[in-house]
Amino acid sequence: MPVTTEHKTYLNFINGEWVKAESGSLEKVVNPADTRDVVGFVQKSSSEDVDRAAAAANEAKTAWRKLSGAERGQYLYKAADIMERRLDEIAECATREMGKTLPEAKGETARGIAILKFYAGEGMRKTGDVIPSTDKDALMFTDRVPLGAVGVIAPWNFPVAIPIWKMAPALIYGNTVVIKPATETAVTCLKIISCFEEAGFPAGVVNAVTGPGSEVGRRLAEHPGISGVTFTGSNQTGKIIGRIAFERGAKFQLEMGGKNPVIVANDADLDAAAEAAVSGAFRSTGQKCTATSRVIVQSGVYDRFKEKLIQRTKDITIGDSLKEDVWMGPIASKQQLDNCLSYVEKGKQEGAELIFGGERLTEGKYENGYYISPAIFDQVTQEMTIAREEIFGPVIALIKADTIEEAIKIANDVEYGLSASIFTENIGHMLSFINDMEAGLIRVNAESAGVELQAPFGGLKQSSSHSREQGEAAKEFFTAVKTVFIKR
Ligand SMILES: NC(=O)C1=CN([C@@H]2O[C@H](COP(=O)(O)OP(=O)(O)OC[C@H]3O[C@@H](n4cnc5c(N)ncnc54)[C@H](O)[C@@H]3O)[C@@H](O)[C@H]2O)C=CC1
Numbered sequence: 001m002p003v004t005t006e007h008k009t010y011l012n013f014i015n016g017e018w019v020k021a022e023s024g025s026l027e028k029v030v031n032p033a034d035t036r037d038v039v040g041f042v043q044k045s046s047s048e049d050v051d052r053a054a055a056a057a058n059e060a061k062t063a064w065r066k067l068s069g070a071e072r073g074q075y076l077y078k079a080a081d082i083m084e085r086r087l088d089e090i091a092e093c094a095t096r097e098m099g100k101t102l103p104e105a106k107g108e109t110a111r112g113i114a115i116l117k118f119y120a121g122e123g124m125r126k127t128g129d130v131i132p133s134t135d136k137d138a139l140m141f142t143d144r145v146p147l148g149a150v151g152v153i154a155p156w157n158f159p160v161a162i163p164i165w166k167m168a169p170a171l172i173y174g175n176t177v178v179i180k181p182a183t184e185t186a187v188t189c190l191k192i193i194s195c196f197e198e199a200g201f202p203a204g205v206v207n208a209v210t211g212p213g214s215e216v217g218r219r220l221a222e223h224p225g226i227s228g229v230t231f232t233g234s235n236q237t238g239k240i241i242g243r244i245a246f247e248r249g250a251k252f253q254l255e256m257g258g259k260n261p262v263i264v265a266n267d268a269d270l271d272a273a274a275e276a277a278v279s280g281a282f283r284s285t286g287q288k289c290t291a292t293s294r295v296i297v298q299s300g301v302y303d304r305f306k307e308k309l310i311q312r313t314k315d316i317t318i319g320d321s322l323k324e325d326v327w328m329g330p331i332a333s334k335q336q337l338d339n340c341l342s343y344v345e346k347g348k349q350e351g352a353e354l355i356f357g358g359e360r361l362t363e364g365k366y367e368n369g370y371y372i373s374p375a376i377f378d379q380v381t382q383e384m385t386i387a388r389e390e391i392f393g394p395v396i397a398l399i400k401a402d403t404i405e406e407a408i409k410i411a412n413d414v415e416y417g418l419s420a421s422i423f424t425e426n427i428g429h430m431l432s433f434i435n436d437m438e439a440g441l442i443r444v445n446a447e448s449a450g451v452e453l454q455a456p457f458g459g460l461k462q463s464s465s466h467s468r469e470q471g472e473a474a475k476e477f478f479t480a481v482k483t484v485f486i487k488r
């Protein structure tokens, strides 16, 4: 890994201009694969910067709202084209900032471009319905109107897709945006914003302010000029944001954690199930809210499945995510690494058997990064912390169940309900799972992660504030419905 010696400083984007934070302070962004590699410095902004961005977004909102949807769509198409041209640069930056492998980052950037195009098309689709009035001389219909200026608070684990799947619908439905990315991946977000700049969005329509969540994110949630806040991240932070927004009557949307199960039935294709468990649990080093965290296996195939899972996990190559032969990169930050290691310790202390990995890697090529080997725990029971709490790292908890009913009961016995998967050939098992599983995403013979941009995305129970993102469903959050009655 070459050690970078010249570091670029990235600015906030407010009212169509790149500007320094009022504080004059900066935050360093490093590569978790080798922390000597500095990706850049970003602004350590404060409330004043958010206030300026919110003022710009409010100034711009009326003219933006008054464009036709098709006109707004043209800006999104243009941004998509520019991102397509810069795909390699953006993906490489995402890999250097958060550690997912380059093919994963390229896939995510391509997905961001597809999301922009999807929402560009939304500008040409219907915004309401005609509803028959009881009065024969009246016309009654609904229309959708934007909220105004909205705040986007984004996490680091999908540095391209999440900012875009929040900003693109916000913009197409006529809102202006202030985004606060996670500092870990702020440079990637600012590169996306520069694509928007190049696409010629009017000043103030898109604004980006980097800095600590406790100040910049909090101010976005509190700001009286921000009419809605959309957030993805931890339950703890989501609840804080939700409470603040609720108190001042702003709309809020929270996408939070998961403790996603995969059920492996006695009749499952065990090779496919093992492959899906490995991919779902260890891709992106387990740092997806949809990652597989529990694998609940029917007793008839438990030992055979476990063997296949271990064999497949042994093949995983770990290392610098920019390198071609690497399948799993580092964990995104020291805080996340420590968090993950503490769950591994807790698993051992509470009596689960660590049958593979779970060690911090520090020798040789791992010396300067945040590496851990993928972990598999056996003998896990429902009461254990590793079976209940979101770990957000490459850890699988194996749990045995005698019947499919018992497996579904175990799968539901957590506070989360984001995604869930079953491997079976039995239509009865599939239907029981579809009907009884408490999750927003139900997957059959497919891994727990994997979201399609045109379909609604969100969880049940503690996983979300019960709204849905992506696809047409995004319209619900980013607009309000007006019912119009016209009498002749
Ligand atoms: N659902 C998901 O996709 C994600 C879940 N997580 C979970 O959260 C845990 C902690 O990760 P963090 O990065 O610390 O998550 P976080 O939820 O604290 O951070 C997410 C975003 O919220 C901002 N933020 C932090 N505190 C804030 C506040 N008081 N007000 C407004 N905004 C605030 C952050 O700066 C970041 O932009 C992870 O271990 C994982 O379990 C983290 C990232 C994504």
Ligand SMILES: O=C(O)CCC(=O)C(=O)O
Residues within 6 Å of the ligand: 157, 158, 232, 287, 288, 289, 290, 449, 450, 451
């Ligand atoms: O699995 C995916 O593609 C989306 C996951 C996600 O939204 C998240 O981890 O925050």
